[in-house]
Amino acid sequence: MKRIGIIGVGEIGRAIVVGLCEGAEEPPEVFLSPRGARTAAELSSSYESVRVCADNQAVVDRAELVIIAVRPYDRQEALTGLRVDPGKIVVSLLAGVGIDELRRILATDVPVVRAIPLPPVRERDSVTVTCPSHPDVDALFERLGGALPVEDEAAFSVFSALTGTLTTHYSYLATLASWAVGQGVPAEVADRYVRSLFQGVGRSLGDEGRSLAQLAADHETPNGSNERVRTTWFNDANSEALGKVLDDLLARLR
Missing domain, CATH: 3.40.50.720 (NAD(P)-binding Rossmann-like Domain)
Structure with missing residues (x-):
């Protein structure tokens, strides 16, 4: 065109x-x-x-x-x-x-x-x-x-709902940086590190040979720090709550 x-x-x-x-x-x-x-x-x-x-x-x-x-x-x-x-x-x-x-x-x-x-x-x-x-x-x-x-608008609405999670991701990163500031880290240093940390995660997403679940598993060790945060903060209740929010958003989009 x-x-x-x-x-x-x-x-x-x-x-x-x-x-x-x-x-x-x-x-x-x-x-x-x-x-x-x-x-x-x-x-x-x-x-x-x-x-x-x-x-x-x-x-x-x-x-x-x-x-x-x-x-x-x-x-x-x-x-x-x-x-x-x-x-x-x-x-x-x-x-x-x-x-x-x-x-x-x-x-x-x-x-x-x-x-x-x-x-x-x-x-x-x-x-x-x-x-x-x-x-x-x-x-x-x-x-x-x-x-x-x-294929159809029903599937399209699912993807539209997924885009509704973008600012939540940014707010999650901002919360991490804010926590570090609360521990005495200068704001600009905390901001720089959090950005760098998750830019690296973004690059790993380019490896389409590994599923998202496999990427998560590959980035943690048994009883390590990542596993501790994932299992205590992002637990089943947290996951179910996120699914409920997405279900409600999907219903509105359709």
Whole structure:
């Protein structure tokens, strides 16, 4: 796709533009809605192939593939009345909004694909879940780190629920650093060490020859420190509580 439109230029919209354009020999033309005006203006001044349109309809008219990245509760205001002509492809990043509902809002029968891009697409280093598989949409996200098509929206919702754990992970790391500060370690030293510790864990995740359970087992010794923390803090009750939260989130997303 050579002409891509983005309606709703927030953090994910920015990441997609940077991933497509930064250092690219032949970046696509990207048309941005005026929604998120400051970010849109920054991107258009940074990349020659990026333009800000007068309104959302202009984005749809000029693009071959339109990415909808507004907040879910803004969808009616942002999308009602838009005309989506045949030949377009719509990619929805709206969490909890199914394909049928989006078709009703847009009054269109063009291909609609749901996707879950994450901020690391800016470095072209993040797999994006898509549903249903579409060659042009999957090719777009392959450029941004990889596409992971799933069979149906029920499976897609499971992956959407998993993304809801991201900030919990960051808060877990912040809690570790805060504990170290409470033990007298300077804040900047604690922060640096915790970041380094878990960046190493991130690199080990690249070893797809070992399951996640095997990676956990390989990083602890019997009666060692890691086993002690895992078995006393992340116990069965803790695991069940996390599963319950995810079950509730999945029910809401579906």
